[in-house]
Amino acid sequence: MADAVLEMRGVTKRFPGVVALNSVDLDVYPAEVVALIGENGAGKSTLMKIIGGVYQPDEGQLRIDGQPVVIHSVSDAIRLGVGFIHQELNVLDNLDVAGNIFLGREPVRGGPLRLIDRRRMEREARSYIGRLGLVVSPHTPLDKLSIAQKQLVEIAKALSQNARLLIMDEPTSSLTLTETGRLLAVVKELRSQGVSIIYISHRLGEIEEIADRVVALRDGQNAGRLAREEIHHDQMVRLMVGRELKNFYEHSEAETQPGYFAIENLRTARYPDSPVSLEVAKGEILGIAGLVGAGRSEVAQAIFGTDPAAGGALRLDGQPLVIRSAEDAIRHGIYLIPEDRRNSGLVIDMSIRENITMPALRRYAAAGLIQRDRERERAAEMSKRLNVKAPTVEERVGNLSGGNQQKVVLAKWLSLQPRVLIFDEPTRGIDVGAKAEIYALMRSLAREGVAIIMISSDMEEVLGVSDRVAVMHEGRLTGILERAACSEEAIMRLAVGKTA
Amino acid sequence: MKKELGIFILLIVLCVAVSIINPQFLNGTNLHNMARLVGMFGIFSIGIGLVIITGGIDLSVGSVFALLGVLLSQMLMEWHWPSALAVIAVIALAMSLGALHGFLITKVNIQPFIVTLCGLLFYRGAARFIAHDETKGFGSEESGFETLRTLASGSLFGIPMPFILLIIIAVIMWVILHRSIYGRYLYAVGRNEEAARYSGINSRRVIASAYILSGALAGVSGVLIAFYTNSVSPSSHGNFYELYGIAAAVLGGCSLRGGEGSIIGILIGATLLQVLQNLVNLLGIPSSLNFAVMGAVILLGVVADQILKRRAARSRAARA
Numbered sequence: 088m089a090d091a092v093l094e095m096r097g098v099t100k101r102f103p104g105v106v107a108l109n110s111v112d113l114d115v116y117p118a119e120v121v122a123l124i125g126e127n128g129a130g131k132s133t134l135m136k137i138i139g140g141v142y143q144p145d146e147g148q149l150r151i152d153g154q155p156v157v158i159h160s161v162s163d164a165i166r167l168g169v170g171f172i173h174q175e176l177n178v179l180d181n182l183d184v185a186g187n188i189f190l191g192r193e194p195v196r197g198g199p200l201r202l203i204d205r206r207r208m209e210r211e212a213r214s215y216i217g218r219l220g221l222v223v224s225p226h227t228p229l230d231k232l233s234i235a236q237k238q239l240v241e242i243a244k245a246l247s248q249n250a251r252l253l254i255m256d257e258p259t260s261s262l263t264l265t266e267t268g269r270l271l272a273v274v275k276e277l278r279s280q281g282v283s284i285i286y287i288s289h290r291l292g293e294i295e296e297i298a299d300r301v302v303a304l305r306d307g308q309n310a311g312r313l314a315r316e317e318i319h320h321d322q323m324v325r326l327m328v329g330r331e332l333k334n335f336y337e338h339s340e341a342e343t344q345p346g347y348f349a350i351e352n353l354r355t356a357r358y359p360d361s362p363v364s365l366e367v368a369k370g371e372i373l374g375i376a377g378l379v380g381a382g383r384s385e386v387a388q389a390i391f392g393t394d395p396a397a398g399g400a401l402r403l404d405g406q407p408l409v410i411r412s413a414e415d416a417i418r419h420g421i422y423l424i425p426e427d428r429r430n431s432g433l434v435i436d437m438s439i440r441e442n443i444t445m446p447a448l449r450r451y452a453a454a455g456l457i458q459r460d461r462e463r464e465r466a467a468e469m470s471k472r473l474n475v476k477a478p479t480v481e482e483r484v485g486n487l488s489g490g491n492q493q494k495v496v497l498a499k500w501l502s503l504q505p506r507v508l509i510f511d512e513p514t515r516g517i518d519v520g521a522k523a524e525i526y527a528l529m530r531s532l533a534r535e536g537v538a539i540i541m542i543s544s545d546m547e548e549v550l551g552v553s554d555r556v557a558v559m560h561e562g563r564l565t566g567i568l569e570r571a572a573c574s575e576e577a578i579m580r581l582a583v584g585k586t587a
Numbered sequence: 588m589k590k591e592l593g594i595f596i597l598l599i600v601l602c603v604a605v606s607i608i609n610p611q612f613l614n615g616t617n618l619h620n621m622a623r624l625v626g627m628f629g630i631f632s633i634g635i636g637l638v639i640i641t642g643g644i645d646l647s648v649g650s651v652f653a654l655l656g657v658l659l660s661q662m663l664m665e666w667h668w669p670s671a672l673a674v675i676a677v678i679a680l681a682m683s684l685g686a687l688h689g690f691l692i693t694k695v696n697i698q699p700f701i702v703t704l705c706g707l708l709f710y711r712g713a714a715r716f717i718a719h720d721e722t723k724g725f726g727s728e729e730s731g732f733e734t735l736r737t738l739a740s741g742s743l744f745g746i747p748m749p750f751i752l753l754i755i756i757a758v759i760m761w762v763i764l765h766r767s768i769y770g771r772y773l774y775a776v777g778r779n780e781e782a783a784r785y786s787g788i789n790s791r792r793v794i795a796s797a798y799i800l801s802g803a804l805a806g807v808s809g810v811l812i813a814f815y816t817n818s819v820s821p822s823s824h825g826n827f828y829e830l831y832g833i834a835a836a837v838l839g840g841c842s843l844r845g846g847e848g849s850i851i852g853i854l855i856g857a858t859l860l861q862v863l864q865n866l867v868n869l870l871g872i873p874s875s876l877n878f879a880v881m882g883a884v885i886l887l888g889v890v891a892d893q894i895l896k897r898r899a900a901r902s903r904a905a906r907a
Contacts, residue, residue, distance in 0.1 A: 103902065393785060417787040425785055434779040436846060445775060445786040448768045455767045499786065 090153050091116050092252050092283045093138065093169075098147035100133055107133040109307045110147070115252060120274060120284045122298035122318075124291075126327055126518035130307040131287055135254050138285075139171045140164035151252075170245025174257040174516075178229050178237050185212035185225035188244045215243040218280075219273050235266035239273065246282075253277065254285045259293060260516050263379035263544060264582065271297050289518060291320045292547050303327055328520050336526060336551030344369035348421075348507050348538040353399035355385040358562025362399060365557055365564065367507070367538040369404075372529060374553025375542045376578045382562035383542045384426055387509045390540075391423040392416045393431075403506060417446055420506035424496050424513060426542075428489070432496040435485040439477055440466035442484050443498045469498040474524060490521025497528065508532060510541045514548060526552055546575055560584040590840045591852045593895060597888055598859045601866065609869040617869075619747060621861050623740075626749030627815060628831055629857040631808035633760050634801030635832035636853040640764075641797045642777045642845025643692065643699035647706030648805050648832055651681060652825030653714035655809035660723035660819055663732060670732055678806030684710070685802025689795025707829070714821040724818040732814070739814035749811050753854075756804065761850040773797060777845030834885055835860055859884075 093115040100108040108130045115121050125131050136142045138149070140158040149156050151167050158164050164171070178187050185208045186193075194204040194211075212225040221239040229237055238258060245253055255274070259267040274284055274297055288294055294301060301313040303326035311326040347369035352362035363386055367373045375383045388394035390401065392410040401408040403419060410416045416423070425431040433442050443466040444451055451462040466480045473494040477487055484495055493513065500508065510529070514522045529552065533539050543549045549556055556568045558581035565581040606612040631648055638645045655677045662673040684706065691702045725732060741748050764770040775783040776790045784790045812828075813819055837843065838859055839852030863884055867877050 391785075412787075412789070413785055414787045414789060423785065430779065431781050431785045434775050434782045434846075436778050437775065441771065441775070445771075445783070445788070448771060452768050455769065456762070457766060457768060457771060 091150070092152060094148075094150040094153075095134075095138075096148045096150075098134065098137060098144045098149070100137065100142060101145050107307050108137075108144070111304065111307070111309055113302060115283045115285060117251075117283055118278050118281045119299040120278055120286055120297050122286045122288065122294040122301045123304065124288070124294065124301060124323055124327055125304035125310070126520055129304040129310075129327070131304055132256070133307075134304070135171070135256065135285070135287070138164065138169055138252075138254060140169075165248050165250075168249055168251040170242075170248060170250030170253045172238065172241050172245065172253060172255045172258060174260060176234070176237050176241055178241055180230040181228065183226050183228050184216065184223060184232075184240055184243075185209045187229055187240050188212045188215060188225075188247050190244070192248075211247065212243070215247050216240070218246065218276075219243055220269075220276070233266070234261050235263070235270065238262075238270070242273070242277075250282070252283045252285070254287070256287045257289065257516065258286070259288060259290060261379075264546060264579065265378060267293065289516070289522075290545065290547075291323050291519075294318065294323065295320065301326075305329055324519055327518075343371050344536075347404055349402040350386075350390065351400045351402070353386060353389055353401070354397040355382060355389045355562070356394055356397050357385045358382045359397045361562035361564075363559075363562075363564050365540075365567075367540055369536050369538050370533050371554045372533050372539040372541055372552055374549045374556040375540060375559060376544075376546075376549045376556055377559035377582050379544060380561075381559040381582070383559050384511055385562070386559075387423055387425075387511050387540070387542060390416065390421060390507075390509060393423070417503070420504060421509070422500035422503070422505050422507070423509045424493070424500070424511060426511040426515070428492055428496060428515075429485075433484050433492060436483060438481045439470055439475065439484055439487075439495055440480040442495050443469050443480070443502065446499055447503050465502060466498075469502045470495070473498050473501070473528070488518070488521070489515075490517040490525075493517055493521070493525060497525070501532075505532070505537050507538045507540070510539065510543075512543055512545075513541060514543075514545065546578065549573075549578065550575065558582050590847075591849060591855055593892055594838055594840065594852065594855050594859065594888060597891075598855055598862065601859070601862055601884075605862070605866050605869060612865070612869055617865065619742070619745075621865055622750040623747035623815070624749075624861045624864075625858050626747060626751070626753040627739075627808055627811045628828075628835065628861065629753040629854055630749070630756055630811070631801075631805045631828070632832040632835035632853050632857045633757065633850060634804030634808075635829070636836035636839065636841050636848050636850070637760075637764070637773065637797045638699070638801045639833070639836050639841040639843060640773050640777045640845060640848045641794045642780070643794065643797070644703060644833065644843065645688070645798070645801055646700065646703040646829050646833075647684070647688070647710060649825040649828040649830075650707045650710035650714065651684060651802075651805050652809045652812055652828055653819065653821050654710040654717075655681060655806065656813035656816075656819035656824050657714045657718045657723050657821050659810060659813050660725060661717070663725060664723075670735055674735070674810055677810060678803060681802040681806030681809060682799050683802070685798040685800070685805075686795065688802075689798035692798070693791035693795050703829075711822070714824075718819070718821040720821060722818050722820040725814060735810065735814050739811045749815070752807070752811070756807070757850055757854055764850055769793070769796075774846050777847070779846075831857075831860055834881070838885060838888055859888075 091114045095113040097110045098108055099110055111134060123131050137144050140161045140163050156167060189208050194207045195201045196204045209225040219239045219242055221236060259270060262270060271293060278284060295318055298318055299315055301318050301323060303310040313322055345368045346366050348367040350365045352364055354362050377383050389396035392412045392415050395411050401410060408419055429435055440463055444462050448457060451458055451465060463480060470480050475491050475494045484492060514525055529539060541552060550573055554570055556573050556578060557564060558566050558578055560582055565584060568577055611617060635645050659673055659677050662668040688702050688706060691697050692699050738748050743751055772788050772793045775788060776793045780790045835856035836848060836853050839856030841848030863881050867874060867880055872880060
């Protein structure tokens with residue numbers, strides 16, 4: 088085998104009070120895709136930040152192409168051929184494609200004015216984006232591009248800096264199914280061009296598809312590795328959590344009450360010409376699949392009143408509802424767990440207690456004044472019930488992991504006896520352990536008689552969790568599949584707009 | 588409380604230093620006068636603080652004082668309204684202006700800075716027009732309005748009335764801000780309006796009401812200040828007062844990004860500003876340097892706060 092592009096030996100990183108990495112080894116060979124897996128907090132990010140030059144290790148060695156190196160800064164990393172594609176993209180929306188790719192390294196024409204050589208910049212930009220199969224003009228401003236396209240621009244930028252090792256951190260977390268497929272094709276293409284890739288993802292299906300090797304971290308240590316032929320979902324989960332997760336997906340045999348929550352000809356502000364009608368039974372989990380932009384979140388927003396419907400009717404247990412704001416929805420026991428946890432679901436700078444009690448402060452108040460003891464008691468009780476891992480309920484929500492944050496969002500609503508719960512991408516960016524807990528919770532809520540709508544772009548989740556699956560395409564409902572009829576192919580066919 | 592500790596220490600250090608250099612600082616009359624000013628400035632600073640906590644700003648307060656002062660003089664001296672009615676009318680007007688600002692900000696979606704900047708210009712112009720650019724006043728002691736004069740210039744048990752009013756208002760506002768549902772909503776909306784809305788909070792109503800409350804407090808301050816100065820020159824009355832309020836709130840820990848701040852902090856901030864004013868007089872610093880001293884000290888305080896915060900954040904990040 089050729090020399091390793093990257094060799095890490097015995098890398099240890101300590102922060103006051105914790106050992107984030109404890110003697111971790113990692114090798115990456117030319118033209119291979121290494122998937123790095125582990126739960127949140129396992130040390131993946133710290134390890135990548137060491138390669139990227141953000142942190143310096145306390146112990147251990149790094150070799151690039153066999154040469155010992157010390158990476159002091161991000162620019163050192165770039166010089167050594169390491170490109171980092173962060174989960175949150177680092178692109179400037181007000182610049183165009185070429186401007187982003189060459190930001191800070193713009194080719195200049197001679198002369199004291201150092202004018203930007205636009206023509207050269209565009210020519211070179213075109214060749215890089217061509218290599219990635221991105222067909223847009225280098226003049227296109229970034230705010231006209233989709234997230235997937237912006238990501239390709241960021242990859243092009245790394246390639247233009249001669250990156251030979253690309254670190255991709257959760258690259259598909261905000262991509263649609265088709266975009267994910269396209270990105271995976273790009274990853275394979277880059278590999279065939281000789282680029283090595285460290286691929287971090289919680290989506291094990293993708294890893295099965297593209298990884299040549301899997302390296303797992305747990306609690307800051309190497310937890311095992313898998314060769315190409317050993318890469319299977321269950322194996323990976325076992326390495327990450329260190330135990331078998333039983334009943335990851337579980338279906339209910341509960342009594343259901345069909346037609347409990349009915350949506351009739353609901354027209355959203357974005358797709359006013361595509362009325363959507365759906366029924367969710369009491370005790371049922373209805374999945375809504377589709378591509379990003381299919382109008383699924385808009386339906387959720389219309390039901391919840393944060394983006395009121397342009398028309399249509401809602402009935403809950405036979406009673407017609409009028410919902411013009413979240414206040415109205417909440418009064419009827421209809422709650423939304425929004426897609427954007429950090430901006431819509433939580434006030435990130437407030438405590439767990441303040442977030443949990445926010446929608447129902449009146450219950451903990453007398454004469455408009457909040458009774459701290461009652462409030463704290465209730466918040467602690469809810470947070471314990473949902474197994475939120477935090478020292479106390481006074482902890483700032485922003486300090487929690489994604490999974491625990493999502494549990495806080497859930498705790499907010501569960502203390503209010505939900506009748507209808509709408510989950511929008513319930514487990515995005517959440518690690519396997521917390522995922523399993525959230526699925527189990529959804530199922531037990533359904534069993535208790537809650538009607539659940541789950542919007543998800545994670546195919547595995549849609550297939551695993553839903554009792555029935557509704558599929559949308561460009562604002563239209565293209566079909567509803569009974570559980571027995573659900574398959575990835577059947578859903579995809581409807582998601583791209585073919586009707587059943 | 589931890590947040591206010593830094594500024595509180597700064598206040599104490601300044602007081603000690605000034606009283607060592609010039610013991611006149613601790614003289615009864617000096618403290619008495621300072622307390623009176625703290626009272627008048629503190630009341631409206633609390634209002635501005637509330638607005639800042641929602642993530643907004645209010646630049647119009649100084650001009651509102653001029654408009655209220657001119658109208659108050661008109662009502663009392665020319666139209667001979669009863670004092671109580673005039674005061675109620677003036678405070679109601681201040682609240683309506685706050686409601687107007689709230690409406691423009693939450694329903695028309697104009698940025699608070701712009702709305703209240705236009706207010707700053709408009710109300711000043713209106714005051715000058717109504718007064719024909721002439722100085723208005725409330726006559727001499729003999730012309731009556733004892734109650735109002737006592738509220739502004741009198742004392743109770745040796746404590747200046749405006750200071751007593753400030754304490755009463757501060758206690759009420761403390762309960763509202765730190766203990767009531769409404770107060771929690773103010774912070775939530777200031778931190779993250781969207782998440783607040785997703786929790787069923789009517790964020791527009793919360794924000795608009797902060798401007799109305801701020802208007803009410805400005806109304807009270809406006810009456811006190813008008814009677815304290817006893818003459819209202821429409822082109823200069825209340826000039827820069829909005830900046831005193833903003834400075835007090837910011838010094839006291841209100842973040843202009845919203846969602847942060849406390850009544851105690853604002854009170855300390857307002858006191859610190861008056862101590863600074865006083866210090867310029869007592870230390871024989873040329874009064875032309877008045878604003879320069881204030882600017883420098885505020886900057887110093889904020890820079891020190893940033894350094895402390897960064898240090899705290901670094902140790903927190905290192906732990907994570």
